[in-house]
Amino acid sequence: MKIAVLYQAHELKGLVRIDCRAAADGTYYMFDFDLKPNLTGAAQPHRMNQDCLTMISAEAQCWTYFDLLRAMPDNRWQL
Structure with a gap:
């Protein structure tokens, strides 16, 4: 609570x-x-094969990690 x-x-x-x-x-x-879900990209040498679920979904749309980051402001919550 x-x-x-x-x-x-x-x-x-x-x-x-x-x-x-x-x-x-x-x-x-x-x-x-x-x-x-976190937005960790596989950018560290010991995690090159460990994308987060968000990135796996983005890759299914042929997006790179940077494509995903650039798209985020256009999809933000409107206050």
Whole structure:
């Protein structure tokens, strides 16, 4: 339930992973919101064969990682 409050308080839209830690007294401390599905491209030498699901879908449309990044602003949430 506390996570839902964070989500609403920050007016998040879409899927995110909220990174947080609980203190000994049970208080949660949030330190990061990560877009999910993540947008990691296979750019690091040890991850050249490890694209994220978003990139796998983009490749099915013959998009490169940079095509995907360029298309994102045109598909943003309108406020």
